[in-house]
Amino acid sequence: GQNIDQPTEMTATEGAIVQINCTYQTSGFNGLFWYQQHAGEAPTFLSYNVLDGLEEKGRFSSFLSRSKGYSYLLLKELQMKDSASYLCAVRNTDKLIFGTGTRLQVFP
């Protein structure tokens, strides 16, 4: 079966660092994506990992361990506009399998 798990909700303070975890068990793996989705809007692409290790992109970083079926998204210097849902998705051939998403609330 296909299973992707993320925490449902997280809270953090403006200026802090937050780590959103994602674990997966899928029949195939061609990479892992993180998307950001503000309420009522479409998801937008944040990052992609296919090899083990850390990918850094400005305030956002994403880590992958294929042997552990584990990824995390790290958000630094949090801003109020970072309040959104963060979706983890595993690529399996031409398809993406999404987790249920983590709703992050950033407080002043």
Add this chain to the structure above:
Amino acid sequence: SQTIHQWPATLVQPVGSPLSLECTVEGTSNPNLYWYRQAAGRGLQLLFYSVGIGQISSEVPQNLSASRPQDRQFILSSKKLLLSDSGFYLCAWGLTGGVSSQPQHFGDGTRLSIL
């Protein structure tokens, strides 16, 4: 650059009525096309995807159908809507040919409410 258009943005329909949602992509040829549904507070569920004209794969059994009459046009339809069809419908496109690092790109979505 590539763009994806999806309409309408919101739709309110009575139970039992038909549905047609349309999605078009510009700036690329032979894209993979996808329809997703997102229930309130939930993740994205893949409904259909297409790798070419007339080629449709269905991921979940339901009373919805999809068609791809042209290379860059993807239509989601239903003959009779159910209450459970309410949700946020998203169209997406991606590159074909196993370009794994390329993400899927989403349209702005259609919020469908069934009364």
